Amino acid sequence: MIFGHVDQLRIRDAELSDAAAVLGMLNQLDEETRFMMLEPGERGLDVARFAGWLANLRLRQDCYLVAAEGDDVVGFAHAERGTYRRNKHSAVVVMGLLPEARGRGIGSQLLGAIDTWAQTVGVTRLELTVMAHNLPAIGLYSKRGYAAEGVRRQSLIVDGLPVDELVMAKILPGS
Ligand SMILES: CC(C)(COP(=O)(O)OP(=O)(O)OC[C@H]1O[C@@H](n2cnc3c(N)ncnc32)[C@H](O)[C@@H]1OP(=O)(O)O)[C@@H](O)C(=O)NCCC(=O)NCCS
Numbered sequence: 001m002i003f004g005h006v007d008q009l010r011i012r013d014a015e016l017s018d019a020a021a022v023l024g025m026l027n028q029l030d031e032e033t034r035f036m037m038l039e040p041g042e043r044g045l046d047v048a049r050f051a052g053w054l055a056n057l058r059l060r061q062d063c064y065l066v067a068a069e070g071d072d073v074v075g076f077a078h079a080e081r082g083t084y085r086r087n088k089h090s091a092v093v094v095m096g097l098l099p100e101a102r103g104r105g106i107g108s109q110l111l112g113a114i115d116t117w118a119q120t121v122g123v124t125r126l127e128l129t130v131m132a133h134n135l136p137a138i139g140l141y142s143k144r145g146y147a148a149e150g151v152r153r154q155s156l157i158v159d160g161l162p163v164d165e166l167v168m169a170k171i172l173p174g175s
Helices: 016-032 047-059 106-121 135-143
Strands: 003-004 009-013 062-070 072-081 091-096 125-131 147-158 161-171
Touching: 009 106, 016 047, 016 062, 016 072, 016 106, 047 062, 047 106, 072 106, 091 106, 106 125, 106 135, 125 147, 135 161
Parallel strands: 091 125
Antiparallel strands: 003 009, 009 062, 062 072, 072 091, 125 161, 147 161
């Protein structure tokens, strides 16, 4: 499914054939920003393993979107649902964009596409965590209707220092 476009950019479901490009982008992000979960090099370069994980995610009808410009993948957003009856209405969202893709409304579009997926599969709660000092991301999530629910104090150690995370969530209309 194609969800939308900005200039030459397309937001679409990740295909298994995207695995190498997506993994490359994730590794680039891990190098460039301290706002993602993994440290540089920690993710590894095993494309087959990543493709297997993507295939499982698709089997479960969870969501992995990419922002692609031609053959280049410049960003992603994914959402994974709970696996039990009591939490399968709720999905955890993770996203990131390479520097050249930021500030162009692409993050907003990705989250709009996540909302569309959520409504299609009956997800009524979207949640995420974000480092408490990641103001661009908090701005984006607030704009897209996510509200802060609490602070996970010193939940991460980044470059040797404790970092708090905000828990943010969005309840979809109609639920
Ligand atoms: C956070 C991130 C996804 C934002 O995506 P983006 O495409 O740049 O955001 P958009 O262009 O769609 O902006 C939407 C809103 O987000 C907020 N925002 C975006 N960039 C911002 C910045 N640098 N400073 C403050 N607010 C910002 C604004 O509210 C903006 O709305 P506006 O344009 O009307 O002011 C992107 O900066 C990114 O990938 N950063 C690095 C990785 C990361 O932090 N991932 C999230 C981990 S939780």
